[in-house]
Amino acid sequence: MSRVLIVGAGLTGSLCACLLRREMNNKVHIVVWDKSRGSGGRMCTSRPPDSLSHSADIGAQYITATHEYAQSHKSLYSELLSSGVLRPLDCQMEGLRHQDGSQNYVAPLGMSSVVKHFLRESEADLFLEHHVTGLYRRGASWEVHRKQGDSECFDSVVLTMPVPQILQLQGDLKDMLSAKQKEQLDGVAYSSRFALALFFPPGVDIDVPWGARYYNNHNDGNSSKSSSICYVTVEHRKRGTEGGAACGPSLVVHTSAPFGLQHVERDKEDVQPIVLQELNKLLPGLPQPVGIKCHKWRYSQVLTSVPNCPGHMTVLEHPLLVCAGDAFSHSNFDGCVESALSVLAAFKASMEVNL
Template sequence: MIKTAMEKIVIVGAGMTGASSAALLRKVLPNGAVVKIVDKSRGTGGRMSTSRSSTGKSATVDLGAQYISINSHYAKTHQSFHEELMSQGLLKPSTCVIENDKFGGEDIKQYVTPAGVSSLVKYFVKQAGAELMYDSHVSKVDVEDNKVKLTTLKGDVELCDGVILTMPVPQILQLDGSIQNLIESQPKVKENLENVSYSMRFAVGIFYDPGVTLSYPWAVKYFRDNPCVCFISIDNKKRGIENSSVGPSAVIHTSVHFGMKHIEEDKEQVKNIIMKHVKELLPDLPEPAEVKGHKWRYSQVHKSYAGEPGCVVLSNSPPIILAGDAFSHSNLDGCLDSAQSVNDAFVQSLGLDHPTNRL
């Protein structure tokens, strides 16, 4: 356990890296220390988000990450973690039919999340005992009297003893305050941050009332040549859940090219364009009860931070650490790698000889 006066750590970003970092740090922080997670959205998950219909009559849809893809390397190095999630019923091997599967390869096994992909993030938040603050868009990061001062767009101020920033890198570079001086003082870090890039896409969730049947032989289908639609997933079928008391649901992801072309347009207008393409691909698709559109400006990391270090320490005293899939890679295990690097760097920044906590 860390022997320190650390009383409050704030993690910006309620996605997988933020949640798993919180769970790891909880094991080494002193009793009574506060771990707080703040996010500009209204819920937990980040790009591992699960959306519900407004009526609650339909199954949920995963608007971001769809599968947990585990290769042989991570099957060994993160085995205990995967087994823990499976023992909790949060993760299970995929048995659904994937048509035109773009993954393939014997080295990768696909897993699904029966309760939705955000359930994995929520599990770690619970393990961390973290305080949560939603609808809080951090816009400024300053260092004052060996404390980190976070200011939101609403003008709210949070003082803490250390901060972990897990938002997309372009949002880190847009932050105001003395964090800019820290970045400017490390030219190579600045260059590497500026070279990080992301893919862009849109997602649409469609919800149906109970009694509707989506009669397709597949749970997921990829469309390789469509100018708009990348894949369609019948989410409840993908997860292996057939419940007559709720209606089916499906999610559509667009291609990256379509996302880049329309990224500055209103998501509601783009939603209509996407649904027109979907009806052309699946003309017998029933009319949904509800349609939700979502814009992923930062969908997946296209170009990672050089060397994929897991995290970057901008300051040791007080600790200011940059983390997330940009510093590793865009999947569950990449986020866990980043969280472990955060844990190692955080403990080292506090003067201990070596990290004490691993997944």
């Protein structure tokens, strides 16, 4: 049985683990490492430290399926809908650019529930707070080092973290990249954003008519005076749940890409009051929250992906080392599905060669 390490417990990593389990079953022993304290990656659902009831999506907000992807990835969408992980988005959305034939979906339990579903299906051994620092080739295996100081060996490795973090890894990876591959990876670019989650006590009403609203969209007539905020949502309305009445509502704010780029090197504690000040201008009279959580997404959405490398990049075929994620496709649910499917194809080809 081949021992496979997937680095990153986000959407691509969880999908890779799930697809490998379903297609290769007893041929692989799957292990997933993530440096964070929870799974989800950029599909992160956060809670304040003193609450088990509040929750807020501080990363991806919903999933948009184009007509084409709804057909080509129909089995995955059907699985998530039938299990209750996803449901159609039916709240009032202001400033949303509509796409013909597209359907939007939300996760009633938070976006991280999508990732957790695939991790459960994968039956992988999940280890959180496992921060990978280096990769070293040891004959027919990879020795993977962690920040904690220890290491383990695996027959195959899939790296699904953002490309700049891949390039920071110590060891043999950089020496094995071709000049073309280095150029391709160096050209990947991401937007940066800050996200704020505001948690309110039970009984509070967020007095706005919508469930979510986009700002600074000059094509929709909803442009605001603020250049820092691009999106605000009332979580329980967006999800279509009654959680706001039971445990108090949550409000999520995403900053614009230009604001994120301007302030990306600043501490989130310094940026939080700036965003709150702008939020109070947009929503005057907003009740006082009982908790606030600010998160900096240094690597938010992919602006420039790897060219001519759909889905993944094979660094070495034996022992197999693959880079994957939305940087090798595009930054949405279906982009991660495409990447995971291409990783599965690479594993199948590798297994056939080595049999």
